[in-house]
Amino acid sequence: MVKSTSIAQEITNTIQKTIGVESAVLHEPEFSGNEWKYLKECLDSGFVSSVGKFVDRFEKELSDYTGSKYAVAVVNGTSALHIALKLVGVEAGDEVILPSLSFVATANAITYAGGIPHFADSESKHLGLDPFALRDYLKTASEIKNGKCINKFSGNVIRAIVPMHTFGHPVMLDELISVAHDYRLSLVEDSAESLGSLYSGKHTGTFGAMGILSFNGNKTITTGGGGAILTQDENFAKLAKHLTTTAKIPHRYEYVHDQIGYNYRMPNLNAALGCAQLEQLPNFLESKRILFEKYKSNFQKLKGIQIVSEPERCKSNYWLQTILIDKEVEHMRDEILNVTNDNGVMTRPCWRLLHTLAPFLKSPKMDLPIATSLEARLINIPSSPKLIGSEI
Template structure:
């Protein structure tokens, strides 16, 4: 047995110690509350589409849970980010600072605004944007003109920055908010993976101009498909709601639309599921934290890797439990993935860097050496909250 196979077998053994011998998916939804009851209420009332009490209730519940003043429910997290960027002022031809290490939706939303992705590096603790490295880069590559940040090479406005809280772990928001202020760049948080995560006591998605959430089937809570925009600014929330509901001018019967809008409305059925899930989120988060502690104990004696913990001053939702392989063992990543998946325990690597995808290869970028290393080190392991009950 070679070293890679040996390490893979040890990892598989540790996973089994933590979650048992039965096969395990990467992340499954966890239904333990009023999901059936609320869905039946929608069916009985016939309000299954974008009109119904659960949409308003879900937005209100999100506001209470996250501490955001306003929440706008939409059809998915990518739509939320698209509209948040548009409302933040991103225009065609602008540049948006995006982590190279992220899910493709973060980069896609920039394209929906006809803007250009400008890829930036990550740091190794949070896996999110490296604020210190980015500040040095912006100091040397941009200039200020008319209160706008201008890329000295392309001449384009750098309009926004989108930090993404990778696998639910909060990024260095203090450093990034200072960059936002000092360089006149709007900050829109991609908190798709971090519902239930806190940065020094504040919920992720509430620290920037706006934040966005996802409720896909594999997220901490799910609406089947769905997302939300969070903000503390009434006018931004009002504009976001208007755009996501086809820009229809309110009227008792007339259909008038005052600009190009989007049919990004969340159906009542999905919102009902979300309301039931939010009622159980404290139990879900406790289970996911307990699962982290199980993995931490199971992997404590293994050399050559570590289980990713929450950054200092932060409280993570531990959306996806994550192993980080030592740099001298990154060549074993594929073998680890093959052996664990063949055994019925779903694992996956981090995403390919956005800068390496064909559609984004021509985009501007800074040095991405840390993000490149991280993408070869990271492996997600089974993370469903139900695993903590085995």
């Protein structure tokens, strides 16, 4: 039997060989375009907060890039999801289906809207919600009454479903849209990680009633902190803009607010950074794809390890490169994490399953065998586009 330290060292060596350096962080931003120029323009103009030309420009360019009719820039992806859930009608006591294999922000946003996270299983190729397991579950756990999906056990309305595109790999959207339709669920895409990812040639975040993006410092492009709401619905877009600007009725000097709003506006400084980053996005995506191909070639030589690749019908942005260790060696995961990090190669496990976290222990859930297996076997490895350097 091969010792865990041997496998861990082989993985470390493979990563170092692929990236051409001995140490690397998981994902870091790259500022090699007009970032300084646009930020200086903000400073020179004095428009550094929520008013300024770069906010409008960033929203327009996001809309053009993703194919969404409307984009509303906000302070982060969590606030974007919060507002999107409110707009599709999530109310206090409503349940919202989401994968247990997700970042905690997905569940947090549901609770901000007054909802109750209802955890569902994932499938192994897309790493996202399993539409077939979910349909089977809803057949027995829910019923349609007066046009609403009702949880038979809690009596609560199941209002929406939030698929999350894990590490940038699109979920099985056609099948999930079918489930949402049959069970009267609004579909809101958590596309925080998937800017640049396509499903059947269409950008993620544009399939449901609404979608959201994140531009945190570790994302494919960054605005420092920031997010966006995507929608094809003009009324949703107008209301999203209104609610995220404290629900203030436009007036040149009066302060009148017609409902509870939120100070979720993206500052002009952040939007300026985003505009510069968007200009470089095609190169970032190409670098990430080249990095994936190099990892794929080198990891093929290791037994018990596979690199996660884009599923059928999908074009992934490869936000985070990910390896999946075989079940026979999953007990070696922590050893792999320790050895790689001790050697300067930053690796991370995937998130703790959300239903196991203290705030969500009493939340409803289906059986989660695949998510449980994936949690034990997924490891993220260095993924920055700058690791490719001048190869493109």
